[in-house]
Amino acid sequence: MASRSGRKExxxxxxxTEGQFSRVxxxxxxxxxxxAWVLxxxxxxxxxxxxATSVRQAGKPPATTKVR
Known part of the structure; x- marks a missing residue:
């Protein structure tokens, strides 16, 4: 479906849930x-x-595993 802006949508x-829908x-x-706009x-x-989470995690060294 093409939008008015020309981007594909x-x-x-x-x-x-009922609560989620009511709040939205x-x-x-x-x-x-x-x-739809709210969603x-x-x-x-x-x-x-x-x-942002992925960028922060990308800067961390990989987790090490302990060898017994």
Whole structure:
């Protein structure tokens, strides 16, 4: 699916708990935004955090195992 910006986009579905859905809907309403927008923002933040974690771990020496 191509977006208006010309970037390729993909449709997916997730199953949320009632509590998760309620909170996402509240955030969407508070920001005058769609639920999809809130979920995309959450995914972006999660991916950024994972990238930061990967960068930090890449700088660490590999874990050593003890030999008996």
């Amino acid at each position: 993909f449709r997916t579905s997730v199953i949320l 809907r509240e955030i969407a309403q508070a920001n005058d935004a769609s639920i 995309r923002q959450a995914v972006d933040r999660y991916l950024e955090a994972q990238s």
